[in-house]
Amino acid sequence: MLEIKNLHVQLEDEDKQILKGVDLTVEAGKVHAIMGPNGSGKSTLSYVLSGKDGYEVTDGEAALDGVDLLDLDAEERAAAGLFLAFQYPVEIPGVGNMTFLRTAVNAQRKARGEEEMSAGDFLKLVRAKAKSLKIDADMLKRPVNVGFSGGEKKRNEILQMAMLEPKMCILDETDSGLDVDAMKLVAEGVNALRSEGRSFLVITHYQRLLDHIKPDVVHIMANGRIIKTGGPELALEVENNGYADLLAEVA
Amino acid sequence: MGAAEKLTVAPRALPEGQGVWAQTAREDAAARLSAMGMPVRRDEYWKYTNPLSLTEEVAPAAEVFSSDEAPIFDDIDTLSIVFVDGVFDADASDDLVLEGLEISRLADAAQADIHWAKDLYGVLENNGQNPVHRPLAAANTAFATDGVLIRATAKVSKPVQVTYLHKSDTSDAILHHVVRVDDGAEMTLIENGPAAARFNQVLEVDVADRAAFHHVRAQGRDHARRAVTHIFTRLGTESTFKSFTLTANGVLTRNECIMELTGDDAIAHVAGAAVGDGDFHHDDTVFITHDAENCESRQVFKKVLRNGATGVFQGKILVKEGAQKTDGYQISQALLLDGDSQFLAKPELEIYADDVACSHGSTSGAIDEDALFYLRSRGVPEAQAQNLLVLAFLGEALEEIDNDDLAAELLGRLEAWFERRSS
Numbered sequence: 001m002l003e004i005k006n007l008h009v010q011l012e013d014e015d016k017q018i019l020k021g022v023d024l025t026v027e028a029g030k031v032h033a034i035m036g037p038n039g040s041g042k043s044t045l046s047y048v049l050s051g052k053d054g055y056e057v058t059d060g061e062a063a064l065d066g067v068d069l070l071d072l073d074a075e076e077r078a079a080a081g082l083f084l085a086f087q088y089p090v091e092i093p094g095v096g097n098m099t100f101l102r103t104a105v106n107a108q109r110k111a112r113g114e115e116e117m118s119a120g121d122f123l124k125l126v127r128a129k130a131k132s133l134k135i136d137a138d139m140l141k142r143p144v145n146v147g148f149s150g151g152e153k154k155r156n157e158i159l160q161m162a163m164l165e166p167k168m169c170i171l172d173e174t175d176s177g178l179d180v181d182a183m184k185l186v187a188e189g190v191n192a193l194r195s196e197g198r199s200f201l202v203i204t205h206y207q208r209l210l211d212h213i214k215p216d217v218v219h220i221m222a223n224g225r226i227i228k229t230g231g232p233e234l235a236l237e238v239e240n241n242g243y244a245d246l247l248a249e250v251a
Numbered sequence: 252m253g254a255a256e257k258l259t260v261a262p263r264a265l266p267e268g269q270g271v272w273a274q275t276a277r278e279d280a281a282a283r284l285s286a287m288g289m290p291v292r293r294d295e296y297w298k299y300t301n302p303l304s305l306t307e308e309v310a311p312a313a314e315v316f317s318s319d320e321a322p323i324f325d326d327i328d329t330l331s332i333v334f335v336d337g338v339f340d341a342d343a344s345d346d347l348v349l350e351g352l353e354i355s356r357l358a359d360a361a362q363a364d365i366h367w368a369k370d371l372y373g374v375l376e377n378n379g380q381n382p383v384h385r386p387l388a389a390a391n392t393a394f395a396t397d398g399v400l401i402r403a404t405a406k407v408s409k410p411v412q413v414t415y416l417h418k419s420d421t422s423d424a425i426l427h428h429v430v431r432v433d434d435g436a437e438m439t440l441i442e443n444g445p446a447a448a449r450f451n452q453v454l455e456v457d458v459a460d461r462a463a464f465h466h467v468r469a470q471g472r473d474h475a476r477r478a479v480t481h482i483f484t485r486l487g488t489e490s491t492f493k494s495f496t497l498t499a500n501g502v503l504t505r506n507e508c509i510m511e512l513t514g515d516d517a518i519a520h521v522a523g524a525a526v527g528d529g530d531f532h533h534d535d536t537v538f539i540t541h542d543a544e545n546c547e548s549r550q551v552f553k554k555v556l557r558n559g560a561t562g563v564f565q566g567k568i569l570v571k572e573g574a575q576k577t578d579g580y581q582i583s584q585a586l587l588l589d590g591d592s593q594f595l596a597k598p599e600l601e602i603y604a605d606d607v608a609c610s611h612g613s614t615s616g617a618i619d620e621d622a623l624f625y626l627r628s629r630g631v632p633e634a635q636a637q638n639l640l641v642l643a644f645l646g647e648a649l650e651e652i653d654n655d656d657l658a659a660e661l662l663g664r665l666e667a668w669f670e671r672r673s674s
Binding site: 053073074075079084091092103 | 628
């Protein structure tokens with residue numbers, strides 16, 4: 001599904017290397033988690049994959065189902081099936097949440113040569129999906145993320161994911177700023193989307209989220225590289241011992 | 252500086268065959284104009300907008316812009332009045348009859364011996380000449396060739412719409428309208444169109460106690476047109492005045508709005524959205540005087556500027572002594588789509604009462620890159636994402652319009668304007 005090879009990335013504005021050779025393969029239908037201390041490059045990886053400006057790939061490659069992602073604009077990556085659930089979802093005053101969702105769904109359909117969804121079909125679908133995420137009609141009407149609580153913003157991310165039905169979902173610290181109940185709700189939303197044809201890359205600081213979204217594979221990232229890969233038990237090890245031991249191991 | 256030295260353009264001849272009231276008003280205005288002189292660039296009030304092309308003797312030519320779009324507000328049921336290059340077009344206009352309204356043309360009324368507009372024509376303009384001179388408005392009162400005089404005596408069932416067609420590259424039009432909304436009456440005035448190569452317009456509106464006046468204006472898209480417009484309004488007790496202007500294109504537009512709240516509990520809103528690129532220059536100049544208690548005034552202006560366009564905002568709220576409980580709000584914002592465009596803003600508050608709430612803000616900035624990326628990451632192509640954000644920005648100004656049908660018409664025009672530029 002997602003194949004990253006020897007990815008080197010630096011900031012465009014300054015000569016600072018952030019990713020120093022990331023290798024990562026996520027198979028179809030699998031959930032991979034990336035854990036790591038602050039500044040290890042986790043969020044950078046998610047931004048580079050989704051096409052944010054400001055980063056320069058100096059070496060390596062990243063492909064989604066064999067399609068070179070790094071050559072594509074952000075919107076083309078989305079249409080190809082990549083989705084990033086933002087750590088800090090952006091507020092967009094003046095653009096209604098519903099308008100935003102419908103514009104996105106239809107833009108992707110158009111890019112893939114599919115017919116646009118009618119207003120009626122769209123409404124039915126969004127209402128059903130919103131209900132399971134406990135997103136009320138008011139949240140759909142309000143401007144995108146404006147005045148949303150932390151939990152509402154994250155649930156809104158999952159709603160977008162549910163509507164866009166991507167192949168590859170990257171969740172960037174989706175648990176940050178959530179209380180236990182909100183995290184459960186978000187995790188349920190994610191779990192409902194798990195399927196054979198859909199993969200997840202879950203970026204998190206804490207093992208907590210992984211109690212609810214059970215990963216198949218856990219990677220530890222530090223200093224711009226994946227330094228260790230293992231099963232779910234690796235997350236527990238981090239929870240108990242912190243990153244210091246692991247970092248010492250590879251140093 | 253002597254006035255004789257400053258008057259840089261020869262006044263025209265006053266219209267002939269005027270009735271006593273009109274003759275008197277015009278002569279008084281001509282005298283005001285002589286004393287003031289025409290505006291020049293070094294005047295503080297014209298610091299950001301060069302008035303030369305508005306004052307020079309011959310109007311600079313402006314090519315007529317043609318479009319296959321249906322005229323704006325075409326689907327809205329109105330009493331329609333049409334001027335072509337400033338000349339009344341009787342064939343294209345409806346009969347000037349509507350229940351609750353008395354309408355006449357200035358050109359006709361000015362020849363009568365007496366008319367109700369006597370108490371207003373040039374009177375509100377004259378009131379608005381202090382503390383800042385507005386010579387182009389005085390010139391308008393003196394030399395206006397025509398206009399519409401409207402008196403609303405009840406709640407009027409449909410809007411009056413004045414359409415200004417532009418068909419001659421060299422037209423130079425001066426129109427002066429007067430509106431009187433009687434106690435408890437309510438009406439809507441719509442204006443649209445480029446009017447002329449050069450257009451000088453004054454609209455005087457007297458809103459009596461408990462009356463309401465709504466105004467929605469779409470200034471035409473002709474690129475090389477020039478316009479200076481003045482709205483002078485006086486608001487009585489518990490009255491409402493709301494004005495919105497959409498401006499697209501135009502090499503020079505100066506829209507002045509001078510409002511005086513003279514009765515308690517009055518509400519005055521003025522708002523605008525302007526979009527332009529290249530040599531577009533758009534100036535909103537507003538002066539609001541609070542002279543009564545518990546009144547609300549609100550100014551909301553948004554501009555989107557591309558390819559080196561210029562936007563200007565000068566907005567002042569003056570709260571006189573005794574105008575307690577005044578609620579004054581002012582916001583002016585520009586979205587600069589490139590580094591060559593500029594927004595020049597001068598917000599001012601002058602307050603002589605001690606129990607008021609006045610706030611103002613002014614911003615100019617580029618498009619929000621984070622929002623743009625967020626939209627693109629959801630699959631929305633860059634150009635479409637940018638248009639969505641730009642329209643969202645302007646939408647906050649459009650929300651000032653009470654009539655949803657009119658707001659939707661304007662939004663549709665804006666969408667088309669940006670779509671044409673992003674394809």
